[in-house]
Amino acid sequence: MQSIAEKYFCIFTKVMKQKKRVTIYDIAQKLNVTASTVSRALSNNGYVNEATRLLVQKTAAELNYKRNTLASNLRKGESKTIGVVVPRINQNFFANVIAGIEDSTYQKGYNLVICQSDEQYKKEVKCVNTLINQHVDCIVISVSVDSLNYDHLQNVIDQGIQLIQFDRVADELQTLKVINDNEQASFEAVCHMLEQGYKKIALLEGPQNLNIFRQRKNGYLRALKKFGVPVNSAYVVENAWTKELGAAATKKLLNLPDAPDAIFASTSDFSALGVLEVANGMQIKVPSQLGICGYSNEAFTEITSPSITTIDQFSMDMGRAVANLYFDELGNTNTSEIPKTIDIKPALIIRGSTSRKS
Amino acid sequence: MQSIAEKYFCIFTKVMKQKKRVTIYDIAQKLNVTASTVSRALSNNGYVNEATRLLVQKTAAELNYKRNTLASNLRKGESKTIGVVVPRINQNFFANVIAGIEDSTYQKGYNLVICQSDEQYKKEVKCVNTLINQHVDCIVISVSVDSLNYDHLQNVIDQGIQLIQFDRVADELQTLKVINDNEQASFEAVCHMLEQGYKKIALLEGPQNLNIFRQRKNGYLRALKKFGVPVNSAYVVENAWTKELGAAATKKLLNLPDAPDAIFASTSDFSALGVLEVANGMQIKVPSQLGICGYSNEAFTEITSPSITTIDQFSMDMGRAVANLYFDELGNTNTSEIPKTIDIKPALIIRGSTSRKS
DNA sequence: TATTTTTCTGCAATCGATTGCATATTGAAA
DNA sequence: TTTCAATATGCAATCGATTGCAGAAAAATA
Known part of the structure; x- marks a missing residue:
């Protein structure tokens, strides 16, 4: 039997x-x-x-x-999962932030779910909704260039999910934030170039709906003001965040009657790379005839000829700060408190592309 | 009332x-x-x-x-979710494969969950188990260098989850696969260098437990044989898949009494970059004194001086092929059938680093 | 007009894991 | 020895969405 x-x-x-x-x-x-x-x-x-x-x-x-974590999480009402939404995962900055988040969350037995918006608002909304539906415990996000409306993020808060913004943040939302001091970094970069004797510095800026680009522009303006250099509006070019857009903007700038002698690609190192390629194509010597500064310390900035001066955002530290902020806030139910903002100081990395005086 | x-x-x-x-x-x-x-x-x-x-x-x-998709998926017994496990998301190859997968799955209303193993077996097992627990409908994976045992992948199959391997595959597992013809690409690269007059070609290879590195070595050996060039075992260096490891291997090779006149970094473009940096440091002229070929067509290969000859793996096409393979196999319950393998043909991209005859 | 088919709604069960609490047993303390 | 506390187990409900099926009503057909 x-x-x-x-x-x-x-x-x-x-x-x-x-x-x-x-x-x-x-x-x-x-x-x-x-x-x-x-x-x-x-x-x-x-x-x-x-x-x-x-x-x-x-x-x-x-x-x-x-x-079956579907059943388990449903019953328990928590998932030990953090959802991360970034514009593009193959950008070193974002990949490193993710690595930093993972570094800290892995130790605590948390799962990470990574989504990319592809710099599209529509996809960003879908990512966010999918994560909400999945009952993640927290959503970490850096918004896309395309995002002009943040109802979907307010929705995260309304659903009772912790929201942490990093780098590209929607200022109007009172949430936890981890940022760089973009204005100060920008200010230092432009001061450095002015100190190297560059007198006509152009700015390649990004869409002014994003906080980071506004701040970088402010730093640029502040540096010019400090050195008593008048602002030439012909030297400020918007929407130049890809290599191709940076190259196109550079062609126009270098064909001005009174061409700039330096270009600060405040949007990205990719944009700076576009500048460098155009300069090379026009037999313009870098750094003696034209200075170039990028932003983000992408891996390639040290292998170009000359290597590119840029800003290091300490992206992995940023990621760790995001995770630690989440864990620090876990027990905190005091919602009338002003949400914390963590500031990671960026650093200016001086390389060949701006080293005129040496 | x-x-x-x-x-x-x-x-x-x-x-x-x-x-x-x-x-x-x-x-x-x-x-x-x-x-x-x-x-x-x-x-x-x-x-x-x-x-x-x-x-x-x-x-x-x-x-x-x-x-609440926890509840919904639990009841329905399906999640419309594909889990992707890659060694590192900040490697262009993997990021592009993911982009290709996403391109196809987004249209079908599928969600993607992305995990990275960090080239660690332990983390890869955790990724896989997390995805199993989450009841994803399919797991797509490229195994890490560290993975010498594939029980965790057999487990995926045992749990009734569709498993698709891409690029780095465990040959002993009978699963759906999407691969490159690494041997042929390698063969063509080495033939090209031989045709350029390089006579002593070194191979930087990866761990021979991974299929892709075995195949690339086979292609190298086949080309040497075709040209009647004897194999010099001193020219074959293992474990050279990062920039640093590639640089170290190159120093040893170039210090041999009978130094090679070309180096095929079959592991990655990062390794090739290490070769280039060492050559520059030793005042060895590329391509006239030393030829360099990488693998994977990373973005930086066209911006170095000189630009680096490499192999394009058509990573986005690969990703699309993965997704399409999954959808094609959705209705197929014939498990006695041999699982399909899709072969994406790579292409040799000839650039300055191997252009000696010109 | 009577019969058949379609439409609609609600009930109850399901999915798989977790947990509060009742009950029984064992061990410790008075 | 009696009382109290700790240990252990099982029952039933819970979590939130889905769905088979019964029964009722409306629409279509003969």
């Missing part, structure tokens, strides 16, 4: 294995305990006899049981 | 909004229908009166209802 029961169970398990996953009820049945005991044994929660616990765990391993 | 009921409901909703998310039961209660009707109306499944359907959808929007 017992032998027959065992036999049927083996056949039943074999069929199941091909069609259905092992659940705690299968373990419970095999050990003649209830699912409740199995659950307690597997989670080491509540009281369970030590021998029973070991037997349950051994059987679970033998049957290759995998917990 | 009705006014009082409405009043209580508003207070109830307000409290709920701060503590609990709106569920279909809230909508049902408000409209005096059952949750069953609400569900049918929201999913447009089964029969539901048109006026009721519109009213339910309007109310859901007003209450900012968000479906």
Whole structure:
């Protein structure tokens, strides 16, 4: 009888294995305990006899049981998951921030879900909604260039999900934030170039709806003012954040009657690379005839000829700060408090492209 | 009376909004229908009166209802989610594959969950288990350098989840695969260098537990054989897949009494970059004194001086092929059939670093 | 007009894991 | 020895969405 029961169970398990996953009820049945005991044994929660616990765990391993986190998270009301939305994952800056977040969350047994918006508002909304639907515990986001409306982020807050913005933030939303002091970094970069003797510095800026580009422009203006250099509006070019756009803007700038002698690509190193390629194409010597400064310390900035002066945003530190901010705020239910903003100081990395005096 | 009921409901909703998310039961209660009707109306499944359907959808929007996909997926037994595990997301190759997958899956309303193993077996196992627990419908993976054991992948299959391997595959597992013809690409690269007059070609190879590196080595050996060039084992260096490792290997090679006159960094363009930097440091002229060929067509290969000859793996096409393979196989329940392997042809990109005869 | 088919709604169960609490047993303390 | 506390287990409900099916009503067909 017992032998027959065992036999049927083996056949039943074999069929199941091909069609259905092992659940705690299968373990419970095999050990003649209830699912409740199995659950307690597997989670080491509540009281369970030590021998029973070991037997349950051994059987679970033998049957290759995998917990169903859909069910578990549904019941528990938490998922230990952080969703991250970035414009593009193949940009070093964002990839490094993610690495920094992962560095800290991995140790705490948190899962990371990474989404990319592809710099499209529509996709960003979809990413955010998908994460909301998945009941993640926190959403970390750097908004896309295309995003002019932040209702979807307000929605995150309304759903009771912690929202942390980093780098590109929507200022009007009162949320936790991790940022760089873009204005100061920009200010220092432009001062450096002025100190190198560059007198006519152009600015390649990004869309002014994004905080980071506004701040970088402010730093540029502040440096010019400090050195008593008048602002030439012909030297300020918008929407120059890709290599191609940077190259096109540079062609126009260098064809002005009163061409600039330096270009600050405040949007990205990719834009600066576009500048460098155009300068090379026009036989304009860098840094003696034209200074170039980028932003973000992409890997390639040190391998170009000459290497490109840029701003290091300490992206991995930023990622760690994001994760730590989340964990620090976990117990905090005081919602009338002003949400914290963490400021990671960027650094100016001086390289060949601006080293005129040497 | 009705006014009082409405009043209580508003207070109830307000409290709920701060503590609990709106569920279909809230909508049902408000409209005096059952949750069953609400569900049918929201999913447009089964029969539901048109006026009721519109009213339910309007109310859901007003209450900012968000479906709980934990519950939905649990009940439905499917998640419309594909999990992707790659060694590093900031490598262009992998980022582009992901972009290709996303390109195709986005149109079909599928969600993508991206994990990175950081080239660590331990993290790769965690990634895979997390995805299994999340009941994703499919796992797409390129294994890490560190992975010498593939039980975790067999486990994916055992759990009834579709597994697709790409690029770096475990040959012993009979799964769907999307690969490059690494051997042929390698063969062509080495033939090209031999045709350029390089006679002593060194190979920087990767760990031979990975299929891709074995194949690239085979192509190298085949080309040497075709040209009747004897194999010099001193010219074959293992574990040279980062820039730093490539640089170190190059120093040793170039200090040999009979130094090579070309180096094929078959592991990556990063390795080739290390070669280039060492050559520059030793005043060795590229391509006249030393030829350099990389692998993967990373973005920087066209901006170095000279630009680096490399292999383009058509990573985005690869990603699209992965997604399409998944969708093609969705209806297929014939498990006795040999799983398909899709082969994306790579292309040799000839640039300055190997252009000796010109 | 009677019969058949379609439409609609609600009930109850399902999915798999977790947990509050009742009950029984064992061990410790008075 | 009696009382109290700790240990252990099982029952039933919960989480939120989905869906099979029964029964009723409306529409279509004979």
